[in-house]
Amino acid sequence: MSAPKKGDLSAAEKELLGVIAAGNAQEASRLLGSKDVRVNCLDEYGMTPLMHAAYKGKADICKLLLQHGADVNCNEHEHGYTALMFAGLSGKTDIAWMMLDAGAETDVVNSVGRTAAQMAAFVGQHDCVTVINNFFSRKRLDYYTKPQGLEKEPKLPSKLAGPLHKVIMSTNLNPVKLVMLVKENPLLADAEALEKCGKVMELICEKCVKQQDMNEVLAVKMHYIGCVLHKCGSFLRERQDKLDGLIRSLLKGRESDGFPVFQEKFIRECIRKFPYCDATLLQQLVRSIAPVEIGNEPTALSVLSQAITGQVGFMEVEFCTTCGEKGAEKRCSICKMVIYCNQECQKLHWFTHKKICKTLQEEREKREAESAKHVEAQAREAEEKKALEDVTSSTENLSLDQSEAGNM
Ligand SMILES: [Zn+2]
Numbered sequence: 162m163s164a165p166k167k168g169d170l171s172a173a174e175k176e177l178l179g180v181i182a183a184g185n186a187q188e189a190s191r192l193l194g195s196k197d198v199r200v201n202c203l204d205e206y207g208m209t210p211l212m213h214a215a216y217k218g219k220a221d222i223c224k225l226l227l228q229h230g231a232d233v234n235c236n237e238h239e240h241g242y243t244a245l246m247f248a249g250l251s252g253k254t255d256i257a258w259m260m261l262d263a264g265a266e267t268d269v270v271n272s273v274g275r276t277a278a279q280m281a282a283f284v285g286q287h288d289c290v291t292v293i294n295n296f297f298s299r300k301r302l303d304y305y306t307k308p309q310g311l312e313k314e315p316k317l318p319s320k321l322a323g324p325l326h327k328v329i330m331s332t333n334l335n336p337v338k339l340v341m342l343v344k345e346n347p348l349l350a351d352a353e354a355l356e357k358c359g360k361v362m363e364l365i366c367e368k369c370v371k372q373q374d375m376n377e378v379l380a381v382k383m384h385y386i387g388c389v390l391h392k393c394g395s396f397l398r399e400r401q402d403k404l405d406g407l408i409r410s411l412l413k414g415r416e417s418d419g420f421p422v423f424q425e426k427f428i429r430e431c432i433r434k435f436p437y438c439d440a441t442l443l444q445q446l447v448r449s450i451a452p453v454e455i456g457n458e459p460t461a462l463s464v465l466s467q468a469i470t471g472q473v474g475f476m477e478v479e480f481c482t483t484c485g486e487k488g489a490e491k492r493c494s495i496c497k498m499v500i501y502c503n504q505e506c507q508k509l510h511w512f513t514h515k516k517i518c519k520t521l522q523e524e525r526e527k528r529e530a531e532s533a534k535h536v537e538a539q540a541r542e543a544e545e546k547k548a549l550e551d552v553t554s555s556t557e558n559l560s561l562d563q564s565e566a567g568n569m
């Protein structure tokens with residue numbers, strides 16, 4: 162098939178655009194399987210199906226189109242809009258993330274010189290701005306794997322770029338998860354390697370602050386990850402129990418309610434150590450966190466996560482008590498009050514959870530008993546009411562009967 166021309170759509174392609182607008186993923190899937198549909202076809206404005214789906218906020222169809230080879234960087238639109246720009250305009254953070262993950266360029270500008278982040282900001286879609294600004298391509302990291310200027314050696318050994326990029330791209334900022342990511346890669350779980358990575362994080366942070374289009378979100382994220390990496394490095398150097406010891410410290414709950422005090426203090430300390438005091442985002446974070454007593458909501462982690470990843474739309478999802486991954490669904494079988502990704506996460510947490518598991522269980526049972534009582538009481542009340550109604554209606558019938566009888 163020849164390269165798509167603007168407005169040159171087959172009947173099936175026109176149907177596909179209609180199906181996308183209606184959000185019918187099943188039909189879209191069927192049409193994409195047809196040989197009359199080119200996944201990168203262009204409508205009269207130069208919009209691809211992916212641009213349409215991104216603009217309409219249809220995440221499942223975007224995913225489907227990408228699986229079918231949709232070009233995320235297609236730039237045939239009459240005003241130079243890309244799929245990422247449309248995602249930003251729609252305000253759907255999950256779609257913006259999907260486009261970035263599929264390799265969408267962030268510095269492309271439209272016909273009036275605006276980037277996707279600037280367009281999203283212009284229409285007030287700040288969560289999308291956050292997601293876009295939060296993204297850090299592998300290419301930008303690889304810059305540090307090449308010697309610059311008079312350097313004989315690069316700042317980052319190239320074998321570390323992959324594992325470090327994986328940590329950087331984590332949307333879960335729970336320090337336990339980040340330490341787990343370090344731990345699972347033997348190249349990274351090494352004091353010297355971590356020191357190098359930590360320094361590169363500082364450099365990227367500085368660059369984000371000093372570049373013309375300052376990116377505070379990324380600066381804070383890079384600084385935070387740098388702090389976690391430094392912490393891992395110092396544990397590897399000084400402690401016998403290595404990173405497991407760090408994970409335990411981060412998870413250890415206080416006696417009264419199991420609140421992880423060390424974790425809270427560690428995150429607050431990371432934020433306090435951010436080297437650019439004038440940054441608006443830093444001031445915002447400090448204002449939200451400083452007045453909160455340790456142990457109360459919101460936690461420093463939740464404030465930081467929301468500021469950096471903009472994840473507010475994921476409230477309905479269950480998060481792992483240990484590592485903060487979303488979509489966890491294994492409940493503690495005793496208290497049923499905490500939830501984990503898997504047995505490994507549960508095992509890591511048990512040394513501290515076991516101290517409050519029983520209390521949580523009792524609290525839950527008490528609550529359940531109370532609500533059962535409440536339901537019972539309601540049922541009884543309804544029954545009594547019904548009985549009363551039956552009596553009244555039968556007396557009404559009776560009086561009616563009597564009057565009828567009187568008429569006879
Ligand atoms: Zn977990």
Ligand SMILES: [Zn+2]
Pocket residue numbers: 493494495496497498499514518519521
């Ligand atoms: Zn439990």
